[in-house]
Amino acid sequence: xxxxxxxxxxxxxxxxxxxxxxxxxxxxxxxxxxxxxxxxxxxxxxxxxxxxxxxxxxxxxxxxxxxxxxxxxxxxxxxxxxxxxxxxxxxxxxxxxxxxxxxxxxxxxxxxxxxxxxxxxxxxxxxxxxxxxxxxxxxxxxxxxxxxxxxxxxxxxxxxxxxxxxxxxxxxxxxxxxxxxxxxxxxxxxxxxxxxxxxxxxxxxxxxxxxxxxxxxxxxxxxxxxxxxxxxxxxxxxxxxxxxxxxxxxxxxxxxxxxxxxxxxxxxxxxxxxxxxxxxxxxxxxxxxxxxxxxxxxxxxxxxxxxxxxxxxxxxxxxxxxxxxxxxxxxxxxxxxxxxxxxxxxxxxx
Numbered sequence: 001x002x003x004x005x006x007x008x009x010x011x012x013x014x015x016x017x018x019x020x021x022x023x024x025x026x027x028x029x030x031x032x033x034x035x036x037x038x039x040x041x042x043x044x045x046x047x048x049x050x051x052x053x054x055x056x057x058x059x060x061x062x063x064x065x066x067x068x069x070x071x072x073x074x075x076x077x078x079x080x081x082x083x084x085x086x087x088x089x090x091x092x093x094x095x096x097x098x099x100x101x102x103x104x105x106x107x108x109x110x111x112x113x114x115x116x117x118x119x120x121x122x123x124x125x126x127x128x129x130x131x132x133x134x135x136x137x138x139x140x141x142x143x144x145x146x147x148x149x150x151x152x153x154x155x156x157x158x159x160x161x162x163x164x165x166x167x168x169x170x171x172x173x174x175x176x177x178x179x180x181x182x183x184x185x186x187x188x189x190x191x192x193x194x195x196x197x198x199x200x201x202x203x204x205x206x207x208x209x210x211x212x213x214x215x216x217x218x219x220x221x222x223x224x225x226x227x228x229x230x231x232x233x234x235x236x237x238x239x240x241x242x243x244x245x246x247x248x249x250x251x252x253x254x255x256x257x258x259x260x261x262x263x264x265x266x267x268x269x270x271x272x273x274x275x276x277x278x279x280x281x282x283x284x285x286x287x288x289x290x291x292x293x294x295x296x297x298x299x300x301x302x303x304x305x306x307x308x309x310x311x312x313x314x315x316x317x318x319x320x321x322x323x324x325x326x327x328x329x330x331x332x333x334x335x336x337x338x339x340x341x342x343x344x345x346x347x348x349x350x
Contacts, residue, residue: 005281007038032086097126128146214266246312260301
């Protein structure tokens with residue numbers, strides 16, 4: 001009976017891989033303790049549409065209609081399973097593409113969908129209006145748009161993340177170090193003294209010239225660009241801790257061939273040292289992603305390297321009334337790691 005605080009389906013996003021009802025059926029079968037719905041909040045402008053949405057001739061009006069359909073469906077699922085041991089919580093992931101999007105997300109959550117959404121999953125998927133986790137071409141375009149400077153790109157990311165944090169105070173902070181995903185595929189040459197992207201035809205030889213993928217995100221934050229980046233990371237993490245928010249351990253990083261879940265281990269240890277709270281997520285986009293790499297994450301990351309004493313999850317503050325138009329507020333509740341390690345769910349993998 002584990003948890004997941006981050007989920008999607010092909011019914012409500014273009015890059016989903018499985019149907020929502022199929023996912024829910026298996027969540028119940030596997031007796032998840034808590035499962036949170038978090039389909040993407042509709043984007044403010046058509047300029048932020050993804051290629052598959054453009055190909056499908058979607059527009060912002062379609063995204064809003066799709067989001068309304070999502071809320072209606074998950075509200076029905078929650079009602080139908082009100083007596084289940086699995087607790088369903090309804091939220092949304094806000095794609096904070098820029099400052100306008102952040103204000104838009106706040107308005108949607110606090111007013112337009114007040115009472116129908118129980119929590120925000122706050123994340124940043126764009127830097128300077130360009131997606132950073134779609135493919136390597138758009139990732140590199142985002143770097144070029146950051147004054148042709150990889151260090152500036154990372155600074156822009158963490159600064160936008162901070163704006164998202166202070167404006168929205170999302171209960172859960174999603175994939176904290178998302179730029180690490182496509183860094184492993186990025187062969188842009190940079191000067192590690194100042195982060196500047198160099199012409200690919202440059203024949204200059206210097207020990208300071210490297211490829212982006214020569215290092216991982218921990219290296220850049222805690223070593224190469226430590227003076228510029230670590231203060232930003234510390235500021236963001238301290239705000240999360242002081243505001244009683246939680247950072248998700250997102251196992252989709254392992255599914256996408258990263259060495260660690262999000263956040264990478266040095267970042268996770270740093271957050272732990274600050275007194276931060278962690279929740280667990282699979283970031284499933286369909287049944288084939290449900291609980292992916294949970295066992296590996298539990299044994300190697302949570303227990304061995306991170307050595308957590310507690311893990312947190314969202315719980316409703318009051319009893320859910322299926323006849324009410326307003327859903328209960330939620331709060332973060334802790335579970336001792338020993339109890340977590342002995343949940344019956346893990347017996348399925350012995």
